[in-house]
Amino acid sequence: MASPTPTLLLLTFFFFISASADPDMLQDLCVADLSSGIKVNGFPCKDAASVTSLDFFSQGLANPGLNTLGVSLSRIDYAPGGLNPPHTHPRATEVVFVLEGTLDVGFLTTANRLISQSLKKGDVFAFPKGLVHFQKNNGKVPASVIAAFNSQLPGTQSLGATLFGSTPPVPDNILAQAFQTSPGTVKHIKTKFQPKK
Numbered sequence: 001m002a003s004p005t006p007t008l009l010l011l012t013f014f015f016f017i018s019a020s021a022d023p024d025m026l027q028d029l030c031v032a033d034l035s036s037g038i039k040v041n042g043f044p045c046k047d048a049a050s051v052t053s054l055d056f057f058s059q060g061l062a063n064p065g066l067n068t069l070g071v072s073l074s075r076i077d078y079a080p081g082g083l084n085p086p087h088t089h090p091r092a093t094e095v096v097f098v099l100e101g102t103l104d105v106g107f108l109t110t111a112n113r114l115i116s117q118s119l120k121k122g123d124v125f126a127f128p129k130g131l132v133h134f135q136k137n138n139g140k141v142p143a144s145v146i147a148a149f150n151s152q153l154p155g156t157q158s159l160g161a162t163l164f165g166s167t168p169p170v171p172d173n174i175l176a177q178a179f180q181t182s183p184g185t186v187k188h189i190k191t192k193f194q195p196k197k
Contacts, residue, residue, distance in 0.1 A: 030068035031055040042068055042152060072149045078103065078137035085158055086134045092154030094127040094147055096135070101143025107133035132159065165193030 031051045032043035098119045106116030107127045127133040137143040172183040
């Protein structure tokens with residue numbers, strides 16, 4: 001049996017994202033009015049009469065007209081040895097499509113089971129909503145992915161930064177007990193996550 005083509009994979013990928021999106025919006029379109037200065041659960045909508053096709057077009061991934069459509073996209077580039085450290089997206093499932101290079105990826109179930117895979121160009125991998133996951137480029141050349149989320153604001157919570165770099169800080173004795181280590185070790189780890197001045 002032949003392996004699926006990249007086109008079939010992309011179609012499946014975008015079907016998955018659109019079928020798993022945020023709840024339906026209440027109007028035909030809502031192009032973000034970035035000039036309003038207001039941001040409550042997204043941006044307010046531009047007046048529909050001022051919307052043009054350029055609001056839905058992008059030559060990159062930074063600014064397509066996705067406000068209130070329940071999806072978001074990003075491109076992630078990894079240097080050789082680069083790591084997207086363990087993190088979670090509390091409001092979205094993430095799907096990555098490998099453009100170049102290779103990655104070792106994985107997520108942890110709530111039963112503490114690691115589900116991992118080595119990916120190469122053309123591969124697709126899904127990280128379920130809310131589960132801790134990571135991506136690592138163990139290759140000798142750069143790697144790139146397109147990441148899609150079934151939420152316009154998936155949220156990202158990096159475990160290390162959250163636990164060891166929060167403001168105000170999580171008390172050392174709490175982290176020491178949770179990680180079965182000494183408060184001194186916790187203090188040392190916290191120095192790696194302090195904001196740059």
